[in-house]
Amino acid sequence: MTNKLIPLIALCALGIGAQAAWAQAADTPAAAPASATADAAAAPAAPAAPVAAAEAPPAPTEPQLVTTDKISAGDTAWMLTSTALVLMMTIPGLALFYGGMVRKKNILATLMQSFAITCLVTLLWWIVGYSWAFTPGSRWLGGASRLLMHGMTFMKEDGKLTVSHLALTIPETVYAMFQLTFAIITPALIAGAFADRMKFSAMLLFMTLWSLLVYAPIAHWVWEPSGWLAVKGVLDYAGGTVVHINAGIAGLASCLVLGKRLGYGKVPMPPHNLTYTMIGASLLWVGWFGFNAGSAVAADGRAGMAMAATQIATAAAAMAWMFTEWLAKGKPSVLGIASGAVAGLVAITPASGFVGPSASVVIGIAAGVVCFFAATSLKKVLGYDDSLDAFGVHCIGGIVGALLTGVFASKEIAGVDGSVVTQLWGVGTTLIYGFAMSFVILKLIDMTIGLRVSEDQEREGLDIALHGESIE
Amino acid sequence: MKLVTAIIKPFKLDDVRRALSELGVTGMTVTEVRGFGRQRGHTEVYRGAEYTVEFVPKTRIEVAVPDPLLDQVIDAVMQTGRTGKVGDGKIFVTELVTVVRIRTGEKDASAI
Numbered sequence: 001m002t003n004k005l006i007p008l009i010a011l012c013a014l015g016i017g018a019q020a021a022w023a024q025a026a027d028t029p030a031a032a033p034a035s036a037t038a039d040a041a042a043a044p045a046a047p048a049a050p051v052a053a054a055e056a057p058p059a060p061t062e063p064q065l066v067t068t069d070k071i072s073a074g075d076t077a078w079m080l081t082s083t084a085l086v087l088m089m090t091i092p093g094l095a096l097f098y099g100g101m102v103r104k105k106n107i108l109a110t111l112m113q114s115f116a117i118t119c120l121v122t123l124l125w126w127i128v129g130y131s132w133a134f135t136p137g138s139r140w141l142g143g144a145s146r147l148l149m150h151g152m153t154f155m156k157e158d159g160k161l162t163v164s165h166l167a168l169t170i171p172e173t174v175y176a177m178f179q180l181t182f183a184i185i186t187p188a189l190i191a192g193a194f195a196d197r198m199k200f201s202a203m204l205l206f207m208t209l210w211s212l213l214v215y216a217p218i219a220h221w222v223w224e225p226s227g228w229l230a231v232k233g234v235l236d237y238a239g240g241t242v243v244h245i246n247a248g249i250a251g252l253a254s255c256l257v258l259g260k261r262l263g264y265g266k267v268p269m270p271p272h273n274l275t276y277t278m279i280g281a282s283l284l285w286v287g288w289f290g291f292n293a294g295s296a297v298a299a300d301g302r303a304g305m306a307m308a309a310t311q312i313a314t315a316a317a318a319m320a321w322m323f324t325e326w327l328a329k330g331k332p333s334v335l336g337i338a339s340g341a342v343a344g345l346v347a348i349t350p351a352s353g354f355v356g357p358s359a360s361v362v363i364g365i366a367a368g369v370v371c372f373f374a375a376t377s378l379k380k381v382l383g384y385d386d387s388l389d390a391f392g393v394h395c396i397g398g399i400v401g402a403l404l405t406g407v408f409a410s411k412e413i414a415g416v417d418g419s420v421v422t423q424l425w426g427v428g429t430t431l432i433y434g435f436a437m438s439f440v441i442l443k444l445i446d447m448t449i450g451l452r453v454s455e456d457q458e459r460e461g462l463d464i465a466l467h468g469e470s471i472e
Numbered sequence: 473m474k475l476v477t478a479i480i481k482p483f484k485l486d487d488v489r490r491a492l493s494e495l496g497v498t499g500m501t502v503t504e505v506r507g508f509g510r511q512r513g514h515t516e517v518y519r520g521a522e523y524t525v526e527f528v529p530k531t532r533i534e535v536a537v538p539d540p541l542l543d544q545v546i547d548a549v550m551q552t553g554r555t556g557k558v559g560d561g562k563i564f565v566t567e568l569v570t571v572v573r574i575r576t577g578e579k580d581a582s583a584i
Contacts, residue, residue, distance in 0.1 A: 268523040270516055329517050339519065376520025389519060 060165040061225065062136050063146065063172055068159045072169035078299035079167075079174045085290025086181035090188045091118050093287055097280025097342070098192050101335075101388050104272040105461025106196050108469050113191045116200075117207055118184050124211050125180045132216040134164060134179060139228040142220045152176060166224070167297040178294060179219075186215055186243045192388035193251030196261050196269075197458055200466045202451045209441045210250060214434055218242050222426060234426035235409055235418055237306065238295035240350025240402040241426045246434045248395020251386060253438035258451055260385035262458050274334050281338035285314060288345045292352040305413055306352035310345065313352075313364035317344020320368025328376075336372075343371035343393050347401030351408060354418065359408035366404060367397045395431075402427050473568040473580065474542050475534060479507065479561040480553040482531045491548040492535060498584070501534040511559030530561060536571055536584050 095114035099107045121129070130146055137143035146152060152172050154161040162172040187207045194203075221227035222236050229241075236242060261269065271277060292310045296303035321340025326332040347367030348360055355363070375392035386392055402423050409418025445451050452458075457465035464470050480488060485502065492500065506527035513526040537545050546563055554560055573583040 268525075269521075270518050270523050329520065331517065333517065335518055380520070 060168070063152070063162050063164050065153075065160050066163050066168075068161055070163065070169065071161070071171060072298070074299040075167075075169040075297070076171065076174060078303065079170045079178055079294060079297065082290035082294025083174065083178045083181055085287045086178070086185065086294065087118070087287075089284050089287035089291065090114050090181070090185045093280050093283030094185060094188050095280065096276045097284060097338075098195060098277075098388055100273045100276030100278070100280060101192075101271040102195050103269060103461070104471065105463055107272065107276075107463065107471060109200070109462035109466055110191070110195055112200070112467060113203060114188045116204065117188045117191070120204060120207055121184045121187060121211050122180060124208060125176075125183055129183055129211060129216050130176050130179065132212070133183070133219040134166060134176070134224055136165075136224065136226045137220075139226060139231065140221070141217055142224060146176075149176065169298060175297070178297075182239055182243060182291075183211065183215055183219070186239075186247045187211055187250075189244070189247035189390055189394055190250045190254060192390035192394075193386045194254040194258050195387040196462065197258055197452055198254070199450060199453050200462075202445050202449055205445055205449065206254075206441060206451075209445075210438060213441065214246065214250065214437045215242075218246055218430060218433065221429070229426050229429060232425055233416075233419070233422045235354055235405050235414075235416065235423065236350045236402065236426060237353035237405070238292045238349045240346070240398045240405065241430045244346045244349060244394040244398030245402065245427060245430045246398075248391045248393070248398055249431050249434040250438040251390030252384065252395065253435050254442055255384050255386045255391070257439065257442040257446060261387065262455060264385045271335060274338075278334060278338055281341055285341055285345060288314070288349075291345075292349060295353060302353055302413065305356065308357050309352040309355055309360040310348050312357050313348035313360035313367070314341050314344040316361045316364030317341060317347065317368035317371075320344075320365045321372045322368075324369050324372045328372075339375065339389070339393060340368045340372070343367045343397045346371075346394055346397035347404070350398070350402045351405040354405055354409040354414040354416075356410055356413060359404075359410070363401060363404045363408065367400050370400050371397050399427055473536060473538055473571060473584065475536055475566045475568045476542070476545055476549070477564040477566070478533045478535075478549045478553065479505070479530050479563075480533065480549070481555065481560060482529060484553045484555075485531050485533070487552040488533060488549055491552040492545060495541065495544050495548055497535055497537065497541070497545065499535075503532045503534075505530050505532045509559070509562070528559065536568055538581055538584060 091114055092111075095111045098114070099110045102110050126149055128144075128147055130149065131144055132142045135142040135145050152162050154171060154173065163170065164172045164175040167175040187210055190207075190210070191203070198206075219242050221229040222234055222242050224230060234241070263269075288310055289307055293303040293307040296306055318337045318341040321343060322332045322337045325336040344364040344367050347363050351360065351363055371393050374396040375389040378396075379386055379389070379392055384391075403420055406418040406420035406423035409416065411417050442451060453462065453465060461470070478488070482504070489500065506529055508527055511528055513524055513528060516523045516525055533549075535545060542565065546565070549563055571580050571583040572578070
């Protein structure tokens, strides 16, 4: 009994703190409207705030050539760092996070998925992904002006280089690489749903098609100022819809199309090494500063605010999951606190840069509790085998974050007000388009080269069956 | 000669080894094993999925001893390997027919 008393009290305390934060968050927007307009003018073309950019003098609408003195050394240094941090989230962060959760016979295959996706998406991004996502074209898809990154340049002699219209103070090369790391981690996240049973060849084909037909368009809709969801005013600071809901719903589609793992529910499938998972979760957390604070595309006050929101929401979510699990299942687990932290990181992703520290506590707690039930109860009730909870953590956490961004977005910080209804457009579109396209791509692959390994291969383990290697 | 096979709690291994060395035992074989006895298994929960672990990790020690040393070896393992709780393990004693040292070809008592 006393064993349950501690988490219960702690959870109540978190809840009370959150209520106070809620009240405080409701008060703040009116506090300093003057600084909001100043911010909006000082930071033209912030990536996820097209509305703010509209006030500034004619903002550029496409990548352009500028002289090198337009580049900010501080912004560029931070964005180079952020790019490295976000790449680290996938390799080795996510690879280890997932690798520790699978059975020992599948760890190499799981690590391999993250690594191979990193290579594959990099090349796709060079070929067409960047152009489709981040150049102006139609409302539905970017143009072809940066095919093979053609025209993206730095000319030492002339003292000129290109910048993206979404990031005027850093070289376009840095912006393209920064966005690439997002394009890498998104498909890598999906792998958590189909772990242990997809053919490697089918995985490569799926990721190629998904990256071009799902990720690039949605990134364009939400983040490129001419995209139709951006025009609608959907707020997504660092990728709640584009990255997390998108990856999560594709995960749900893939575990539905693939079916359950052999012996699911009958044979024990405990994680084989939670040490790896803990290291992975920690690397994800550290890397997420590049993800969220980097999405300011500047070394400025908004980046600092995004960093604070990220740290605080993550801690709140990790504690919320841990205490909820303590109450519901009797023990606070390592996997639980790590999963809670990731849920918090996911949920604060769209909100960071729009909300203050107090609102991030509320978002964190909501994400921790809701994702706990999504990963434990919802999965059981609906009966799908989302092996590592890509849907339960990323899609559900992403939805929580995207909607609460509408509630808490502060004009003082962001220069724009949020609206839950507008956010629903972003969430709904991503869910429907993401699910439908993923489902169709997967079915097509299943009908042609086949999606799933044979039963023998699955029993033997993907490490040996697919890669001819194993660990002791 | 007897072969003493002791199944003990893994964290007791160092204590047991030290006690046996003090008795003059000059070699042993140690294996990480899994099994169950009265302790049975335990339950693990990962994201709400409960797994019953039927086999508990234990350490198996095998020592070949000359007959006069047998009782002392059994006592030493009992005293150092014991926590008093269920799951302390067991000691099996079996007859040992022959021992050969591979390097020299020595046999039995001189090979132990």
